[in-house]
Amino acid sequence: AQSVAQPEDQVNVAEGNPLTVKCTYSVSGNPYLFWYVQYPNRGLQFLLKYITGDNLVKGSYGFEAEFNKSQTSFHLKKPSALVSDSALYFCAVRVPPFLMGYQKVTFGTGTKLQVIP
Amino acid sequence: GAGVSQSPRYKVAKRGRDVALRCDSISGHVTLYWYRQTLGQGSEVLTYSQSDAQRDKSGRPSGRFSAERPERSVSTLKIQRTEQGDSAVYLCASSFDRVLYTIYFGEGSWLTVV
Structure with missing residues (x-):
């Protein structure tokens, strides 16, 4: 089974500093990996x-x-980092269709990024 | 714009009632997904469907959840006999094909079951 882990629920970083949001995955075969961002009340x-x-x-x-x-x-x-980067970030992995019956996408649980002015 | 749109954006339903959520995907997209997003649990796929010139293939629905695709770019997620645990954001997404293309998401339908 494929899985994605985002070990940090929240990351705080000062504006102007470099930021890192972590993601690790577990799949059989070569993964296709994605990052998505979700702003409040948005998709x-x-x-x-x-x-x-x-x-x-x-x-x-x-x-x-x-x-x-x-x-x-x-x-x-x-x-x-910018203050406007503050949002929820999701890592996702997709498995090629020859390994699965369909294009399954697995998401991590999300990491909240807070950029402090 | 030509993005994925969902309606209603917000829905409050009494427990036990049926709910229908609509998704208008991007014209030309082949694969259409429904996801449920709950706080702290990420997003889980509920169902998917693929269509080509010859046929539709609907993903396996889970229990009370089912999806219909009356038109190639329209899908309706139906939730029967809603439960309080169904309260979540329901995201519709679509992509050109199954392999390389990015999935594009709608802004979600926020369902609250009371």
């Missing part, structure tokens, strides 16, 4: 994804994530 918005290729993926709003196969991690990073 999930796509940030970035890793399918194949370069392990460092750049996404929206200055975010990036690094795929580390040996550590089965896909941590979300940003060099300089």
Whole structure:
């Protein structure tokens, strides 16, 4: 079974400092990994994804994530946090269809990012 | 815009009543999902459906939950005999195909069962 873990319920960071939101995964086969952000009273918005290729993926709003196969991690990073980055962040993994009957997506439980002015 | 839209955005239902939530997905998208999001538990997929020129395939519904897809870009999630534990945000999402394309989410329908 596939799973995604976000070990931190909340991350606090000062504005201007670098931020990291952690994600680890467990799947059989090669994962497709995603990060989504959810602002208050809004749906999930796509940030970035890793399918194949370069392990460092750049996404929206200055975010990036690094795929580390040996550590089965896909941590979300940003060099300089903004107050407007405060939101709920979800890591997700998808398994290729040849391993599953359909395109199943598994989400982590979310990490609340609080950027302090 | 041409995003995924859901209605109603907010719904309060009495326990035991049936509820229907609508999703209008992005034109051309093939796969449509319904997720339930609860605080601290992330999102779980409830059902999915795929369609092509020949047929629809509906995901396996779970108990009181079922989804209908009367049109290619429209889906209705039906919850029968609602329970208080059904209170959650229900997210609809769609994608072009099953493999590489990003899933696009609606803003959610917030259901409160009283």
